[in-house]
Amino acid sequence: MNPLLLPLVPGLLLGLGGMVLLLAGVLSRRDSTSPITYGAILLLALAAAFSFAAPDTLLFGGLLKTSLFTRYADAMVYLGAVAALLLSLDYNRRESMARFEFPILVLFAVLGMVVMVSAADLMSLYVGFELQSLALYILAASARDSLRSTEAGLKYFVLGSLASGLLIYGISLVYGFSGTTNFASLATILATGAGYGTIIGIVFVLVGLAFKISAAPFHMWIPDVYEGSPTPVTAFFGTAPKIAAMALLLSVLLGPFGHLLAQWRMIIEALSILSMVLGALAAIGQKNIKRLLAYSSIGHMGYALMGLAAGTLAGVQATLIYLAIYLVMSFGAFACVIAMRRKGQAVETIADLAGLSTENPGFALALAIFMWAMAGIPPLSGFFGKLYVFSAAINAGLNTLAIVGVVTSVIGAFYYLRVIKVMYFDAGTPGFDKTAAGVRFVMLFGALVTCLFVFVPGPLVAEANAAVKALIG
Amino acid sequence: MNQTGFPILSLITFLPLAGVAYLAMLRGEEPAVAAKARIGALVTSLAVLAIGIYLWTAFTPSQAGFQFVEVLPWLSGLDVQYRMGVDGISLFLILLTAFLTPIAVLSSWSITKRVRELMIAFLLLETMTIGMFAALDFVVFYIFFEAVLLPMYLIIGVWGGERRIYAAVKFFIFTLAGSLFMLLALVWLWHNAGTTNIVTLLHTPIPPTAQMWLFAAFLASFGVKAAVWPLHTWLPDAYNEAPIPGTIMLAAVLSKMGAYGFLRFAVPMLPQAVTAAEPLMFTLGVVAVIYISFVALAQTDMKRMIAYSSAAHMGIIIIGIFTVTVEGIEGALFQMLSHGIVIAGLFVCTGILLSRGEPLTLSRLGGLSARMPVYAALLMLFALANVGLPGTSGFVGEILVIVGAMKVNFWVSLLGAAGMVLGAAYMLVLLRAVLFGKSRPDLAPLADLKPGEYAMLLPLAAMVLWLGIYPGSFTHMFDASVNAMVQAHIAALTPHTALAMVTK
Numbered sequence: 010m011n012p013l014l015l016p017l018v019p020g021l022l023l024g025l026g027g028m029v030l031l032l033a034g035v036l037s038r039r040d041s042t043s044p045i046t047y048g049a050i051l052l053l054a055l056a057a058a059f060s061f062a063a064p065d066t067l068l069f070g071g072l073l074k075t076s077l078f079t080r081y082a083d084a085m086v087y088l089g090a091v092a093a094l095l096l097s098l099d100y101n102r103r104e105s106m107a108r109f110e111f112p113i114l115v116l117f118a119v120l121g122m123v124v125m126v127s128a129a130d131l132m133s134l135y136v137g138f139e140l141q142s143l144a145l146y147i148l149a150a151s152a153r154d155s156l157r158s159t160e161a162g163l164k165y166f167v168l169g170s171l172a173s174g175l176l177i178y179g180i181s182l183v184y185g186f187s188g189t190t191n192f193a194s195l196a197t198i199l200a201t202g203a204g205y206g207t208i209i210g211i212v213f214v215l216v217g218l219a220f221k222i223s224a225a226p227f228h229m230w231i232p233d234v235y236e237g238s239p240t241p242v243t244a245f246f247g248t249a250p251k252i253a254a255m256a257l258l259l260s261v262l263l264g265p266f267g268h269l270l271a272q273w274r275m276i277i278e279a280l281s282i283l284s285m286v287l288g289a290l291a292a293i294g295q296k297n298i299k300r301l302l303a304y305s306s307i308g309h310m311g312y313a314l315m316g317l318a319a320g321t322l323a324g325v326q327a328t329l330i331y332l333a334i335y336l337v338m339s340f341g342a343f344a345c346v347i348a349m350r351r352k353g354q355a356v357e358t359i360a361d362l363a364g365l366s367t368e369n370p371g372f373a374l375a376l377a378i379f380m381w382a383m384a385g386i387p388p389l390s391g392f393f394g395k396l397y398v399f400s401a402a403i404n405a406g407l408n409t410l411a412i413v414g415v416v417t418s419v420i421g422a423f424y425y426l427r428v429i430k431v432m433y434f435d436a437g438t439p440g441f442d443k444t445a446a447g448v449r450f451v452m453l454f455g456a457l458v459t460c461l462f463v464f465v466p467g468p469l470v471a472e473a474n475a476a477v478k479a480l481i482g
Numbered sequence: 483m484n485q486t487g488f489p490i491l492s493l494i495t496f497l498p499l500a501g502v503a504y505l506a507m508l509r510g511e512e513p514a515v516a517a518k519a520r521i522g523a524l525v526t527s528l529a530v531l532a533i534g535i536y537l538w539t540a541f542t543p544s545q546a547g548f549q550f551v552e553v554l555p556w557l558s559g560l561d562v563q564y565r566m567g568v569d570g571i572s573l574f575l576i577l578l579t580a581f582l583t584p585i586a587v588l589s590s591w592s593i594t595k596r597v598r599e600l601m602i603a604f605l606l607l608e609t610m611t612i613g614m615f616a617a618l619d620f621v622v623f624y625i626f627f628e629a630v631l632l633p634m635y636l637i638i639g640v641w642g643g644e645r646r647i648y649a650a651v652k653f654f655i656f657t658l659a660g661s662l663f664m665l666l667a668l669v670w671l672w673h674n675a676g677t678t679n680i681v682t683l684l685h686t687p688i689p690p691t692a693q694m695w696l697f698a699a700f701l702a703s704f705g706v707k708a709a710v711w712p713l714h715t716w717l718p719d720a721y722n723e724a725p726i727p728g729t730i731m732l733a734a735v736l737s738k739m740g741a742y743g744f745l746r747f748a749v750p751m752l753p754q755a756v757t758a759a760e761p762l763m764f765t766l767g768v769v770a771v772i773y774i775s776f777v778a779l780a781q782t783d784m785k786r787m788i789a790y791s792s793a794a795h796m797g798i799i800i801i802g803i804f805t806v807t808v809e810g811i812e813g814a815l816f817q818m819l820s821h822g823i824v825i826a827g828l829f830v831c832t833g834i835l836l837s838r839g840e841p842l843t844l845s846r847l848g849g850l851s852a853r854m855p856v857y858a859a860l861l862m863l864f865a866l867a868n869v870g871l872p873g874t875s876g877f878v879g880e881i882l883v884i885v886g887a888m889k890v891n892f893w894v895s896l897l898g899a900a901g902m903v904l905g906a907a908y909m910l911v912l913l914r915a916v917l918f919g920k921s922r923p924d925l926a927p928l929a930d931l932k933p934g935e936y937a938m939l940l941p942l943a944a945m946v947l948w949l950g951i952y953p954g955s956f957t958h959m960f961d962a963s964v965n966a967m968v969q970a971h972i973a974a975l976t977p978h979t980a981l982a983m984v985t986k
Contacts, residue, residue, distance in 0.1 A: 366640075367596070370599075381632060386628060386629070386631065386632060386658075387625035387626075387628045387629050388625050388629050392628070393557075396621070396665075396669075397560075399665065399666070399669050400560070400669045400672060400673070403666070403669045403670060403673055404669075404673050411666055411669070412666065415662040415663065415665065415666055418662055419655065419658055419659045419662055422654070422655065422658050423651075423655060426635075426651060426654060426655075430639065430647060430650070430651065433636060433639060433640055434639045434640060434646065434647050434650070463625070466556065466557050467555075467556075467557075470557060470560070
């Protein structure tokens, strides 16, 4: 095969493979959710393998670009999607909402993310963004008979459309004032400074993307959507789309708008501070563990943005490291939430975990590890994420950001600790059902990576470094 | 690599993890697992102690720098290395940890609730603590320093007393808040020196204005850990609610982490700030000694009284460190060792009463000298050592600190010495209430010490006497390090004299 076509293969695999699976699902007489889910996982694995083999190149006359950076982000997206599919296998069956469209929608969403991540033009960016969003809206509402799920889907759709509108409006302003949508040309044009029109356009683009990564104050949708969506969908929301949107934010701000650091830095700083503070304060009163994780994810995005606000090579590297670590902690924690089932019913409040450590020590330990890691306690992986972003922020002279980060970490630790407290110190008999093998696997994998990261941090750090160099050059 | 050519510090640090792995793999009936877990933890911690003793014999006391240094690449891109090493200051704190962990394990023998997890927590705690004392990279240090929280939080929260949850959360949040400020200081120092290698950091000059901020951050973290007044409020709750072995580790080892932090980082790195903060630290130390002694005097519970006495003695250690004289620092170090052993002894004694079903309320105790004579003798020894009776370990440390303080400030030494008198007051109150007093007829004779209890108390008592009668075998190990530290401090404050010394 022509090596120049290789970068196309992952996208083609996901798109065409998804359609083949769709046909198979329609034509099969029996419920075919499980085989189709396995098929989707296989497709994702193949796509990942091909994306690693692909060379760096520009495709379609500069619409898409592949580089070490896109491969790094793609790998995280694939990993998050595979984890979400593994988690959905058993959950969908038990909740009797097994529909073969579920894995296929995940595939299409991933396709959208892959396009977003490799976008080298504002148009391809928007196309990927919309493909992803549409698939996600349906996923949020996929429990058709559940009022909360439908509400989540609708809420997400309405607010998401607003964000898309802002994004496309921003793109049109940027295009109108600079005359191009191509990243490379934009970078050249904006190197000498930008007028007010362009800057307003950039602000709109930023707002649209901030909505997707759920940075405060554009986070309003996230607690309800997290709570209402079926848990595997929430697990998916919490990982792959956020990482894709964050990667997109990095590539847009450091690519075409890289010379306007002084203009956008303040916005990113504000988003970062607001997200960290809101994530820490609003989570304190939560009783539902999915809502707790929703607010915690807002906080995590705040920390990740801190690296971007630094705007340096080390800062972006810190953000990439933070995202990878966050991905693993996050799907691990959601695996634990999915495993919370009693007598065939999913339970979601923190109080339901009381006494878990005596009844099921392994499960309790895994959740404790994820909570401690999210609180950033060494030697778990979450600490290193924080260490890298704090060090980048202080090196860039952003002391305020670092101090706010430290204070919110302490507040955050309080609510993560509460989960551990309930599991270890409170008496109770959770009586959870037996956990499915797929969920157990994700839990175990996440816990091992989170614990053992301290011994082998080298490869991830080196990869993130190479990815940043590919992005900033 | 080092003079033995073998990564002995990594071995002593991570050996307890091997024990953890063994304990985690135990299968079978609950009581059988519990018995095996206890034995496993004891054997592991004794093996660690054996390595610690070997370390002591292999250590070259005349050398001031770090020994047994190990370096491995670790966080690539950040230039952070896994770096371990000990000098005279950290060596004994490692030994203290290795010595007290088996005693804590023994003292938890009577706990029957979730034994395996408890033993795992103790072994993890040992790894974290020893790793912290041996770390020669600031990031590695920070990781161990912070990770201590995890097992301790569980020890207090799962096996503690009635208000254990409140105490555990308070302990965690206080310490975490303090240490995150240290994290900021760490990152700043890293930015300033371009490395986190502690040996380099010790010789990197820092602008005096920045030193003040860094000192404040260190005070927030190490002050909380060492329970310096007024950052000590987590201490009575944590000490009181933790199970006895947990209290032993908290009071005897974990509080030393804070003092060690001051000695390792604040004093050598921030000479100007330390000089400027001297009055503040002296005041805090004196207030701790006098005020907390009075608080101790007012306690009606044996465990709480010992807990406050422990906090009061930390005041002496702080005063000693901040005199920045050879006598003061050596006294503080010596007091750290002595306090660790004595306070462990006192808490073990408290635990023995608990296991006999006795209440810990002072007014309801009494007459133990007749009922448990051997116990009474040993408790008396520890109590007198705590008071600082000559011939016991407590005396040497306190007298050195007071002599050191005398060189710097007469009033500090006077008030510090007044604390010793108050110490005598509350310890005598304690002894009278527990050992003597009226023996009521309803108090049945209690069994005197059992073999397991001898195994805990006799080594402690022997150490108390050894430290008290022949302190030289300990002080000569850290003489060189402390002298070097004090000279460096003086040189940093007065660059002219340093120059003069060089040109001579």
